[in-house]
Amino acid sequence: MFVDEHELTVRAGKGGDGLSSFRHESQMPKGGPDGGDGGDGGDVVFVASHHLNGLGHLQHTREIRAKDGGKGQGSDCAGKNAPDTIIEVPVGTVIHELVTEQPEPAPGPEAPADDGEVHAPEEAFTAEGASGEDLPQAPAVLQARVIADLNEPGMRFVAARGGNGGFGNKHFATATNQAPRRANPGRPGEHKRLRLEVKLIADVGLVGLPNAGKSTFLARTTRARPKIAAYPFTTLSPYLGIVDMQGESRFVIADIPGLIEGASQGKGLGHQFLRHVERTRVLLHLVDVSMEEPEQLKRDYDVIVGELQAFSPALAAKPRIVVANKADIPGAQEKAAELSKLIGQPVELISGVTGQGVQDLLWKLYRMVKGETSEREA
Numbered sequence: 469m470f471v472d473e474h475e476l477t478v479r480a481g482k483g484g485d486g487l488s489s490f491r492h493e494s495q496m497p498k499g500g501p502d503g504g505d506g507g508d509g510g511d512v513v514f515v516a517s518h519h520l521n522g523l524g525h526l527q528h529t530r531e532i533r534a535k536d537g538g539k540g541q542g543s544d545c546a547g548k549n550a551p552d553t554i555i556e557v558p559v560g561t562v563i564h565e566l567v568t569e570q571p572e573p574a575p576g577p578e579a580p581a582d583d584g585e586v587h588a589p590e591e592a593f594t595a596e597g598a599s600g601e602d603l604p605q606a607p608a609v610l611q612a613r614v615i616a617d618l619n620e621p622g623m624r625f626v627a628a629r630g631g632n633g634g635f636g637n638k639h640f641a642t643a644t645n646q647a648p649r650r651a652n653p654g655r656p657g658e659h660k661r662l663r664l665e666v667k668l669i670a671d672v673g674l675v676g677l678p679n680a681g682k683s684t685f686l687a688r689t690t691r692a693r694p695k696i697a698a699y700p701f702t703t704l705s706p707y708l709g710i711v712d713m714q715g716e717s718r719f720v721i722a723d724i725p726g727l728i729e730g731a732s733q734g735k736g737l738g739h740q741f742l743r744h745v746e747r748t749r750v751l752l753h754l755v756d757v758s759m760e761e762p763e764q765l766k767r768d769y770d771v772i773v774g775e776l777q778a779f780s781p782a783l784a785a786k787p788r789i790v791v792a793n794k795a796d797i798p799g800a801q802e803k804a805a806e807l808s809k810l811i812g813q814p815v816e817l818i819s820g821v822t823g824q825g826v827q828d829l830l831w832k833l834y835r836m837v838k839g840e841t842s843e844r845e846a
């Protein structure tokens with residue numbers, strides 16, 4: 469199963485405690501302070517890897533803990549710094565921190581109200597028994613805010629920083645206090661509740677109804693081998709493929725499951741995969757012209773445009789090429805021309821099966837991908 473969203477808690481390691489100790493020497497009953505510092509706690513670090521394409525490896529992980537720093541030792545030996553805990557995630561992972569927002573204090577005078585009742589702070593958070601007032605049900609609301617976007621291979625993000633080790637008593641020796649007993653405890657590590665979300669990084673996103681031939685197109689133009697079959701919803705998770713433009717350059721195409729009318733309300737596989745084409749520069753809208761009459765094709769076309777709009781106006785506003793597929797079926801060319809008139813937009817004609825028109829289309833896509841400036845990048 470393709471997992472592209474996951475929540476977990478990260479806990480960095482605690483710093484090791486500094487030690488309070490004194491040197492033992494035969495001539496000196498009490499030597500100088502020699503308590504070492506504690507080591508630093510390990511960080512929890514995310515690293516973007518292109519060997520992964522989902523979060524399946526974290527599916528059962530609820531919490532990730534980094535190791536604590538070592539305690540300070542005698543003879544002025546510092547505790548060991550704990551190693552960082554590294555978690556690989558796919559390139560394109562967006563990390564949200566889930567923060568607990570305290571509910572807004574009720575409007576009114578700062579001082580306790582005149583009714584003489586003083587409410588304990590917790591009481592303000594209990595919804596039950598509130599006389600008709602709309603109090604929040606939970607004590608606090610989780611808000612998500614983006615804290616990292618690992619959109620390049622090898623990018624690192626320290627999600628939770630380990631605590632510093634505490635100073636040993638050696639550190640506190642001064643001219644006037646040569647035998648300090650004081651040593652600091654290690655500092656706690658950070659902890660955070662996170663939501664990870666994968667948004668694949670591709671240049672071109674394939675959209676269309678189920679069965680339009682999106683996966684066939686990806687398989688013909690790249691080395692990707694998605695499942696292809698004559699029934700809807702063959703593709704259940706996003707696929708990426710790299711188009712090699714005769715050694716000149718490359719671009720990445722993303723194939724996602726087909727959309728149907730009502731996807732925005734969760735019909736079919738819903739909108740859940742559209743986020744994977746949110747960051748593309750160009751959308752390739754594939755229409756199967758083999759079955760329907762042009763009027764119906766226009767309605768089908770409008771369904772997809774409507775669903776893109778419902779997902780996000782920014783997605784609907786992306787440069788989009790409309791492509792009529794299955795040119796090898798008789799009548800396809802005429803229908804593609806009709807459709808073009810009905811929607812008032814050029815329609816390219818290809819066959820993912822025979823390859824007709826595919827190379828020209830790839831060059832066109834390539835120019836669009838290159839010609840676009842970074843302003844489209846989400």
Ligand SMILES: Nc1nc2c(ncn2[C@@H]2O[C@H](COP(=O)(O)OP(=O)(O)OP(=O)(O)O)[C@@H](O)[C@H]2O)c(=O)[nH]1
Pocket residue numbers: 676677678679680681682683684685695696697698699700701702703704724725726727793794795796797818819820821822
């Ligand atoms: N004749 C013909 N059939 C095609 C062409 N392209 C795809 N098909 C067929 O159409 C059917 C659906 O193709 P897919 O590539 O699986 O379609 P899809 O858009 O990925 O479908 P979903 O993953 O279900 O959304 C398969 O039987 C393909 O063989 C084409 O150019 N000509």
Ligand SMILES: [Mg+2]
Pocket residue numbers: 682683684694695696702703723724725726
């Ligand atoms: Mg498919």
